[in-house]
Amino acid sequence: MHKYLVLVEECFRRYPKQIVLYLGEEPCRLQRGISDDAFTYRYELFDIRDFDGEQLLASDHLTDNVAAILTRFGQEPQVLRRILAKLAAAPPEQREEALSELALLAGLRRMREELAWEVEHMPIEADIMENQILGPILRRKMEEGVAQGIEKGIEKGIEKGIEKGQRSMLLQLVQSRFGEVSPSLMARLQSLSSAELTLACERILDAKSISDLFSR
Secondary structure (H helix, E strand, O other), rough: EEEEEEEHHHHHHHOOOOOEHHHHHHHHOOOOEEEOOEEEEOEEEEHHOOOOOOHHHHHOOOOHHHHHHOOOOOHHHHOOOOOHHHOOOOOOOHHHHHHHHHHHHHHHHHHHHHHHHHHHOOOOOEEEEEEOOOOHHHHHHHHHHHHHHHHHHHHHHHHHHHHHHHHHHHHHHHHHHHOOHHHHHHHHHHHHHHHHHHHHHHHHHOOOOOOHOOOO
C-alpha cells in the first residue's frame, strides 16, 4: 500500500486517502499503520462486521446484497435466505455472477454447506451444478443421499428377508405341532409384527396350544 501511495503522489502530486477493509473470520488484529523514529505511515482500517447489514440488504445493487453475508449478523439463516431472494428476483445474467460471488464470500464465513442447502431448497433458476464452487458440494450431497438410500434399502431388504424366514419357519412349526393351519390362523400369522413374530417363534416349543403363541 505504501508503494501505491508513493506512485499516486508522483503521478498526481497529492496523496490518496487509503482504506483497508478487513474481511477475515478471526477478530481483526491489524495495525492502523507503520511508525518508527524516522517514518510514519497510516491508513484507515474498518472491519466489515461493523457495517450495517440491513443497509446492504436494502440496496438495489446485488453486490451490496451479497456483501451482507460478511457482516456481523450474516451467519443468521434468514439473512442468507434474504440474499438469495434478491438473487432470485434479479435478471439471469446478473444472477449467475452474483451467485458465484456469494459462494466465494460464504467460504470466508465457512457457510458453503449452508448456502448449498438453501440454494437446493429455493426456486432459483440457475444451473447450480455448473457453478465451480456450489456444483461439487451439491453433487457430493446428492451422491451421499443416493448412497444412504441404497444402504437403507439394503438394510430394509435384509430385515424383510429375516422376517419372511421367521414367518415361514413359524408356519412350519405350527403345522408340525398342531396340524393343518386354518385360513383365519394363517391370516393372523401373516399379520404379526416383527416383534410379535419373534416372540411367537420363542414360544412355539413350549406352547400347549396355538393361543399360547399370542398370549400377552
